Amino acid sequence: ACSSKFVLSHVHPMWQGPLAVPGGDRQSPIDIVVRKSVFDSQLRPLVTDYDPETCQQIWNNGYSFLVEYDDTTDKSTLKGGPLQDKFRLCQFHFHWGESNAWGSEHTVDKRLFPAELHLVHWNSEKYSLFEEAVMEDNGLAVIGVFLKVGKRNEGLQKLVDALPAIRHKDSVIEFTKFDPACLLPVNTDDYWTYHGSLTTPPLTESVTWIVMKQHIEVSHDQLAVFRSLLFTSAEEEVQKSMVNNFRVQQPLRGRTVRSSFT
Ligand SMILES: NS(=O)(=O)c1ccc(C(=O)O)c(S(=O)(=O)NCCc2ccccc2)c1
Numbered sequence: 428a429c430s431s432k433f434v435l436s437h438v439h440p441m442w443q444g445p446l447a448v449p450g451g452d453r454q455s456p457i458d459i460v461v462r463k464s465v466f467d468s469q470l471r472p473l474v475t476d477y478d479p480e481t482c483q484q485i486w487n488n489g490y491s492f493l494v495e496y497d498d499t500t501d502k503s504t505l506k507g508g509p510l511q512d513k514f515r516l517c518q519f520h521f522h523w524g525e526s527n528a529w530g531s532e533h534t535v536d537k538r539l540f541p542a543e544l545h546l547v548h549w550n551s552e553k554y555s556l557f558e559e560a561v562m563e564d565n566g567l568a569v570i571g572v573f574l575k576v577g578k579r580n581e582g583l584q585k586l587v588d589a590l591p592a593i594r595h596k597d598s599v600i601e602f603t604k605f606d607p608a609c610l611l612p613v614n615t616d617d618y619w620t621y622h623g624s625l626t627t628p629p630l631t632e633s634v635t636w637i638v639m640k641q642h643i644e645v646s647h648d649q650l651a652v653f654r655s656l657l658f659t660s661a662e663e664e665v666q667k668s669m670v671n672n673f674r675v676q677q678p679l680r681g682r683t684v685r686s687s688f689t
Protein backbone atom coordinates (compact mmCIF):
# COMPACT_ATOMS: atom_id res chain seq x y z
CA ALA A 428 0.00 0.00 0.00
CA CYS A 429 1.10 3.57 -0.46
CA SER A 430 1.69 5.37 2.78
CA SER A 431 1.84 2.63 5.42
CA LYS A 432 5.59 2.10 4.89
CA PHE A 433 6.17 5.74 5.62
CA VAL A 434 4.66 6.69 8.92
CA LEU A 435 5.35 10.37 8.67
CA SER A 436 6.88 10.39 12.15
CA HIS A 437 8.95 13.41 11.17
CA VAL A 438 5.71 15.34 10.69
CA HIS A 439 5.69 17.98 13.40
CA PRO A 440 2.47 18.36 15.40
CA MET A 441 1.12 21.01 13.09
CA TRP A 442 0.68 18.29 10.46
CA GLN A 443 -0.49 20.94 8.05
CA GLY A 444 3.16 21.56 7.34
CA PRO A 445 4.29 25.02 6.16
CA LEU A 446 1.49 27.31 5.08
CA ALA A 447 3.02 27.33 1.61
CA VAL A 448 5.97 25.51 0.13
CA PRO A 449 8.82 27.95 -0.69
CA GLY A 450 8.68 28.47 -4.46
CA GLY A 451 5.53 26.37 -4.60
CA ASP A 452 3.13 27.79 -7.17
CA ARG A 453 0.75 24.84 -7.41
CA GLN A 454 -0.24 24.15 -3.83
CA SER A 455 -3.52 22.63 -2.60
CA PRO A 456 -6.24 22.98 -1.43
CA ILE A 457 -7.84 25.96 -3.19
CA ASP A 458 -11.18 27.74 -3.43
CA ILE A 459 -12.89 26.76 -6.68
CA VAL A 460 -14.42 29.93 -8.13
CA VAL A 461 -17.16 28.44 -10.31
CA ARG A 462 -17.58 31.39 -12.67
CA LYS A 463 -13.79 31.45 -13.27
CA SER A 464 -13.55 27.74 -14.11
CA VAL A 465 -13.17 26.99 -17.83
CA PHE A 466 -15.31 24.32 -19.52
CA ASP A 467 -13.09 21.85 -21.43
CA SER A 468 -14.98 19.59 -23.85
CA GLN A 469 -11.90 17.33 -24.07
CA LEU A 470 -12.47 16.22 -20.46
CA ARG A 471 -13.91 12.69 -20.50
CA PRO A 472 -16.00 10.84 -17.91
CA LEU A 473 -14.05 9.23 -15.07
CA VAL A 474 -13.60 5.47 -15.36
CA THR A 475 -13.11 3.81 -11.96
CA ASP A 476 -12.66 0.06 -11.69
CA TYR A 477 -12.19 -0.87 -8.03
CA ASP A 478 -11.83 -4.45 -6.78
CA PRO A 479 -13.04 -4.74 -3.12
CA GLU A 480 -10.71 -7.76 -2.75
CA THR A 481 -7.73 -5.35 -2.80
CA CYS A 482 -8.89 -3.64 0.40
CA GLN A 483 -6.39 -4.48 3.16
CA GLN A 484 -6.42 -2.36 6.31
CA ILE A 485 -7.65 0.75 8.05
CA TRP A 486 -5.33 2.76 10.26
CA ASN A 487 -4.98 5.98 12.21
CA ASN A 488 -1.81 7.75 11.08
CA GLY A 489 -2.09 10.59 13.56
CA TYR A 490 -3.91 13.11 11.37
CA SER A 491 -6.58 11.13 9.50
CA PHE A 492 -7.62 7.52 9.09
CA LEU A 493 -6.63 5.74 5.90
CA VAL A 494 -8.20 2.73 4.19
CA GLU A 495 -5.34 1.12 2.29
CA TYR A 496 -5.48 -1.02 -0.82
CA ASP A 497 -3.06 -3.53 -2.30
CA ASP A 498 -1.50 -1.47 -5.08
CA THR A 499 0.97 -4.13 -6.30
CA THR A 500 -1.22 -4.84 -9.36
CA ASP A 501 -3.65 -2.91 -11.55
CA LYS A 502 -6.72 -4.36 -9.84
CA SER A 503 -8.21 -1.11 -8.56
CA THR A 504 -7.75 1.64 -11.10
CA LEU A 505 -8.81 5.07 -12.27
CA LYS A 506 -8.56 6.34 -15.83
CA GLY A 507 -10.32 8.77 -18.14
CA GLY A 508 -11.33 12.20 -16.92
CA PRO A 509 -8.35 14.55 -17.38
CA LEU A 510 -5.89 11.66 -17.17
CA GLN A 511 -3.69 10.33 -19.99
CA ASP A 512 -2.58 7.23 -18.11
CA LYS A 513 -4.00 4.53 -15.83
CA PHE A 514 -3.70 5.20 -12.09
CA ARG A 515 -3.75 2.67 -9.24
CA LEU A 516 -5.77 3.27 -6.03
CA CYS A 517 -3.54 3.18 -2.98
CA GLN A 518 -5.67 4.65 -0.19
CA PHE A 519 -8.58 6.85 0.73
CA HIS A 520 -9.01 9.12 3.75
CA PHE A 521 -11.05 12.09 4.93
CA HIS A 522 -10.66 15.62 6.35
CA TRP A 523 -13.27 17.02 8.73
CA GLY A 524 -14.03 19.78 11.25
CA GLU A 525 -14.98 19.89 14.91
CA SER A 526 -18.39 21.16 13.81
CA ASN A 527 -20.54 20.64 10.72
CA ALA A 528 -19.85 24.25 9.73
CA TRP A 529 -16.43 23.50 8.28
CA GLY A 530 -13.99 20.66 7.63
CA SER A 531 -13.43 20.36 3.88
CA GLU A 532 -10.09 21.30 2.28
CA HIS A 533 -11.43 22.60 -1.04
CA THR A 534 -14.30 25.08 -1.13
CA VAL A 535 -16.69 26.02 -3.95
CA ASP A 536 -17.23 29.78 -4.15
CA LYS A 537 -15.97 29.89 -0.54
CA ARG A 538 -18.61 27.36 0.53
CA LEU A 539 -17.26 25.00 3.19
CA PHE A 540 -18.47 21.44 3.65
CA PRO A 541 -18.30 19.47 6.92
CA ALA A 542 -15.88 16.94 5.42
CA GLU A 543 -14.08 15.85 2.26
CA LEU A 544 -13.11 12.38 1.00
CA HIS A 545 -9.83 11.88 -0.92
CA LEU A 546 -9.13 8.80 -3.01
CA VAL A 547 -5.38 8.72 -3.74
CA HIS A 548 -4.13 7.04 -6.94
CA TRP A 549 -0.67 6.88 -8.56
CA ASN A 550 0.41 6.60 -12.21
CA SER A 551 1.25 2.92 -12.65
CA GLU A 552 1.90 3.30 -16.37
CA LYS A 553 4.86 5.63 -15.84
CA TYR A 554 6.13 4.57 -12.39
CA SER A 555 6.56 1.28 -10.56
CA LEU A 556 6.09 2.52 -7.00
CA PHE A 557 3.88 5.07 -5.24
CA GLU A 558 7.00 6.54 -3.64
CA GLU A 559 8.41 7.31 -7.09
CA ALA A 560 5.15 8.70 -8.49
CA VAL A 561 4.63 11.01 -5.50
CA MET A 562 7.67 13.03 -6.60
CA GLU A 563 6.60 13.47 -10.24
CA ASP A 564 4.46 16.10 -11.99
CA ASN A 565 1.97 13.60 -13.36
CA GLY A 566 2.48 11.07 -10.59
CA LEU A 567 -0.74 11.26 -8.56
CA ALA A 568 -4.47 11.67 -9.14
CA VAL A 569 -6.71 12.40 -6.17
CA ILE A 570 -10.52 12.36 -6.39
CA GLY A 571 -12.12 14.78 -3.92
CA VAL A 572 -15.74 14.26 -2.83
CA PHE A 573 -17.57 16.70 -0.53
CA LEU A 574 -19.63 15.31 2.34
CA LYS A 575 -22.86 16.94 3.48
CA VAL A 576 -24.83 16.08 6.63
CA GLY A 577 -28.11 14.38 5.75
CA LYS A 578 -29.30 10.83 5.54
CA ARG A 579 -27.25 7.92 6.82
CA ASN A 580 -24.78 6.57 4.29
CA GLU A 581 -25.15 2.79 4.31
CA GLY A 582 -21.89 2.29 2.40
CA LEU A 583 -19.98 4.31 5.01
CA GLN A 584 -21.36 2.44 8.02
CA LYS A 585 -18.93 -0.53 7.74
CA LEU A 586 -16.10 1.98 7.92
CA VAL A 587 -17.68 3.94 10.80
CA ASP A 588 -18.09 0.69 12.78
CA ALA A 589 -14.34 0.04 12.45
CA LEU A 590 -13.24 3.43 13.81
CA PRO A 591 -13.49 2.71 17.58
CA ALA A 592 -10.84 -0.01 17.06
CA ILE A 593 -8.37 2.56 15.67
CA ARG A 594 -9.05 5.44 18.06
CA HIS A 595 -5.37 6.08 18.77
CA LYS A 596 -2.55 7.17 16.46
CA ASP A 597 -0.67 4.24 14.83
CA SER A 598 -3.47 1.74 15.51
CA VAL A 599 -4.34 -0.50 12.57
CA ILE A 600 -6.83 -3.29 11.97
CA GLU A 601 -7.52 -5.58 9.05
CA PHE A 602 -10.27 -4.15 6.84
CA THR A 603 -11.38 -6.12 3.79
CA LYS A 604 -13.90 -6.27 0.98
CA PHE A 605 -14.72 -2.58 0.99
CA ASP A 606 -15.70 -1.12 -2.39
CA PRO A 607 -14.83 2.60 -2.41
CA ALA A 608 -17.15 3.10 -5.39
CA CYS A 609 -19.99 3.14 -2.84
CA LEU A 610 -18.58 6.46 -1.57
CA LEU A 611 -18.66 8.15 -4.98
CA PRO A 612 -21.62 10.38 -5.91
CA VAL A 613 -24.18 9.11 -8.41
CA ASN A 614 -22.93 11.58 -11.00
CA THR A 615 -19.16 11.35 -11.51
CA ASP A 616 -19.25 13.01 -14.94
CA ASP A 617 -19.35 16.54 -13.50
CA TYR A 618 -16.07 17.59 -11.87
CA TRP A 619 -13.48 20.35 -11.65
CA THR A 620 -9.82 19.53 -12.26
CA TYR A 621 -6.56 21.41 -11.67
CA HIS A 622 -2.89 20.74 -11.01
CA GLY A 623 -1.97 20.92 -7.34
CA SER A 624 -0.21 19.22 -4.49
CA LEU A 625 -0.54 16.90 -1.55
CA THR A 626 -2.22 18.78 1.29
CA THR A 627 -0.01 17.06 3.84
CA PRO A 628 3.78 16.87 4.11
CA PRO A 629 5.76 16.53 1.87
CA LEU A 630 3.23 18.77 -0.01
CA THR A 631 4.75 17.65 -3.32
CA GLU A 632 3.25 19.24 -6.44
CA SER A 633 2.45 15.96 -8.13
CA VAL A 634 -1.36 15.82 -7.95
CA THR A 635 -3.98 16.08 -10.67
CA TRP A 636 -6.98 17.01 -8.53
CA ILE A 637 -10.43 15.84 -9.65
CA VAL A 638 -13.07 17.45 -7.40
CA MET A 639 -16.62 16.11 -7.80
CA LYS A 640 -19.38 18.65 -8.28
CA GLN A 641 -21.96 16.38 -6.62
CA HIS A 642 -21.53 15.68 -2.91
CA ILE A 643 -22.44 12.58 -0.92
CA GLU A 644 -24.55 12.57 2.24
CA VAL A 645 -23.60 11.11 5.63
CA SER A 646 -25.56 11.33 8.88
CA HIS A 647 -24.70 13.64 11.76
CA ASP A 648 -24.02 10.56 13.93
CA GLN A 649 -21.68 9.01 11.37
CA LEU A 650 -19.64 12.21 11.23
CA ALA A 651 -19.58 12.35 15.05
CA VAL A 652 -17.76 9.00 15.07
CA PHE A 653 -14.99 10.56 12.89
CA ARG A 654 -14.56 13.13 15.68
CA SER A 655 -14.18 10.38 18.29
CA LEU A 656 -10.81 9.50 16.76
CA LEU A 657 -7.69 10.84 18.45
CA PHE A 658 -4.57 12.56 17.08
CA THR A 659 -2.65 11.07 19.99
CA SER A 660 -1.29 7.61 20.71
CA ALA A 661 -2.44 5.44 23.62
CA GLU A 662 0.70 6.26 25.65
CA GLU A 663 0.26 10.04 25.62
CA GLU A 664 -1.29 11.52 28.76
CA VAL A 665 -3.24 14.28 27.05
CA GLN A 666 -5.65 12.88 24.44
CA LYS A 667 -6.51 15.22 21.57
CA SER A 668 -9.61 14.71 19.41
CA MET A 669 -8.91 14.28 15.75
CA VAL A 670 -10.79 17.27 14.28
CA ASN A 671 -9.96 20.16 11.93
CA ASN A 672 -7.39 18.00 10.09
CA PHE A 673 -7.51 20.15 6.97
CA ARG A 674 -4.93 22.45 5.43
CA VAL A 675 -5.59 26.16 4.91
CA GLN A 676 -6.34 27.25 1.35
CA GLN A 677 -3.46 28.13 -0.93
CA PRO A 678 -3.04 30.85 -3.58
CA LEU A 679 -4.16 29.95 -7.10
CA ARG A 680 -0.98 31.52 -8.60
CA GLY A 681 -2.56 31.95 -12.02
CA ARG A 682 -3.72 28.34 -12.39
CA THR A 683 -6.88 27.57 -14.37
CA VAL A 684 -9.50 25.26 -12.92
CA ARG A 685 -11.22 23.36 -15.74
CA SER A 686 -14.74 21.94 -15.56
CA SER A 687 -16.12 18.88 -17.35
CA PHE A 688 -19.58 20.49 -17.46
CA THR A 689 -21.12 23.79 -18.49
N1 LIG B 1 -4.78 15.12 1.36
S1 LIG B 1 -3.84 14.27 0.38
O1 LIG B 1 -4.66 13.51 -0.56
O2 LIG B 1 -2.86 15.15 -0.23
C1 LIG B 1 -2.98 13.07 1.34
C2 LIG B 1 -3.16 13.04 2.70
C3 LIG B 1 -2.51 12.08 3.46
C4 LIG B 1 -1.64 11.16 2.84
C5 LIG B 1 -0.94 10.19 3.73
O3 LIG B 1 0.08 9.57 3.37
O4 LIG B 1 -1.42 10.01 4.84
C6 LIG B 1 -1.48 11.19 1.45
S2 LIG B 1 -0.46 10.09 0.58
O5 LIG B 1 -1.01 8.77 0.75
O6 LIG B 1 -0.36 10.60 -0.76
N2 LIG B 1 0.99 10.11 1.23
C7 LIG B 1 1.75 11.32 1.21
C8 LIG B 1 2.96 11.17 2.12
C9 LIG B 1 3.92 10.21 1.53
C10 LIG B 1 4.92 10.67 0.66
C11 LIG B 1 5.82 9.79 0.13
C12 LIG B 1 5.74 8.43 0.44
C13 LIG B 1 4.72 7.97 1.29
C14 LIG B 1 3.82 8.87 1.84
C15 LIG B 1 -2.15 12.17 0.71
Ligand SMILES: [Zn+2]
Binds near residue numbers: 521522
Ligand atom coordinates in the same frame (compact mmCIF):
# COMPACT_ATOMS: atom_id res chain seq x y z
ZN1 LIG C 1 -6.54 14.40 1.84
